[in-house]
Amino acid sequence: MNIAVCIKRVPETAEAAVNIDSSEKRIVEDQLVFDINEADNYALEEALLLKEKTEGDITLFTVGPKEADEVIKMGLAKGATCGVRITPENLDSLDSYTIAKLLAEPIKEGNFDLVLTGCISSDAGNSQVGVTLAELLGIPHASLVINMEIEDDSATVQRELEGGLLGELKIKLPALFTIQTGINEPRYASILGIKRAAQKEIKVVENITVEGMKTEIVKMYYPPAGKMAEILEGGVEEVSGKLCEILKGKGLL
């Protein structure tokens, strides 16, 4: 089975302060730590598990700056076969549609049985690239996949719907699935894997300019100060005491 996995290098912002730069169209990246997008890591693991069962190759694709090689290398160290990094001249103005367009061309050439992406990125969070890519490739898709079984030329997948409900589908390959977090337990790269990865190829596509953006960021801004919690001030001892008093006063203790 030949599998393509699309991954993205994103800043870790869950516990970090995020600031907007002077262009008002980007965030300040200097102080941030970057890693593979969480859902993409689960997609990669799903591909690795499948490769162990069925053999075949895994090709990693990313659209991003030179630094995105880091996440490709990490994927190669875990067992992917090779990687492709696409870095257009106008990288900063891409939208989800043009990212999908950039991925579509080399993926189409690769004749993959299965294309996997994460179901959402932690930066823009559009959940758009994967399903758009499936349309551009002309293959069926399922998004938010939380369970995947492959038998010969078809897949039985379960999509995560709202409220804990799952929707099961049967889909013929080739197909594209966007993978939900929690579907598996992503592995860590081994030392041996990291050594082997150094020998593996990363193909670079650059000196191109992509056109046809459908959306554009006009400006970024800090969320307007709306409702805000009453922040209890003081040391640990003091705030704990204050909170207890409040809860007691409300009859909650």
Added chain:
Amino acid sequence: MTKDIFVIAEHRRGEIRDITFELLTKGYELSKDGGRLHTVLLGFQNEKMIDELKPFSDGILNIDDEKLKDFNAEYYQMVLSNLLQEKKPFITLLGQTAFGIDLAPSLATELNMPYAADCIDIEIDKERVYTEKQIYGGKISSRVSLVENWGYMVSVRPGSIAPKEGELKAEVTAITSPLKEEIDYRRFVQYIEAAKGEVDITQAEVVVGIGRGLKEDKNLPLMEEFAKSIGGVLACSRPVVDAGWLSKDRQVGSSGKTVKPKLYIAVGISGAFQHVMGMKSADTIVAINKDPNAPIFTVADYGIVGDLFQVIPKLNEKVLKVK
């Protein structure tokens, strides 16, 4: 060019989903710019749903076909691409839900239509459409413009629009389904219910929710002890389930459970909207988080900015004393 607004109705197992009424509320507002608001209903045996939807739009375009009973993106896309090309609505609205996420990106791509995903607001300025959205887990907002086209598609984040009662009387137009043959490459098989757990977190009066801030599963006993002291049950946000620390039936949020306890204490939870969807209706919300900019503080009534590993043991001690 028409200024008509189309809302793609979302339903599951014969029940209209809440997001549909949120979209219709926004759609009504947008249609005041000289257009008509239409609900587009794809389904099977739609009579009951039509009655419920009538007050919310000027028209209902009803496509009734057994193939449309359970959502299948392929069938839905075939029907909608035909319909949108023929009717040319100015803006088509869907929800950023399991339904919309599976449908909107490919439909917009087929139609070569600008599409903005996961928006919390939409604005029309002359012939152009602008949307507002949250990025980087809600820490930054972004204004997005859609490139000029005859029509636009926007998906709206659930819970971002307060639904209003409808006062209209929709005229129902039956549209013949264009679907002919069965497609064999994507079939809906069945729904699978979530497994029931030992504790029903939706019935608890006090819920302690834990998140990514827990760091490791070896820290679970600390939280279990605190939940017990305060007379509550332990629940969590998605990363805790993904890591396998707690089972899925403990997850609060759009893909998990919705809880409405008297007291919800969010510990080490940043406050991604998916989680907030499941707990915002709690009577009193307390957030404990070391990041003062965590979006959870905009949802909470009371906040403590601090390290949970220092705050929780102390709070536990105080709670036991007070009780």
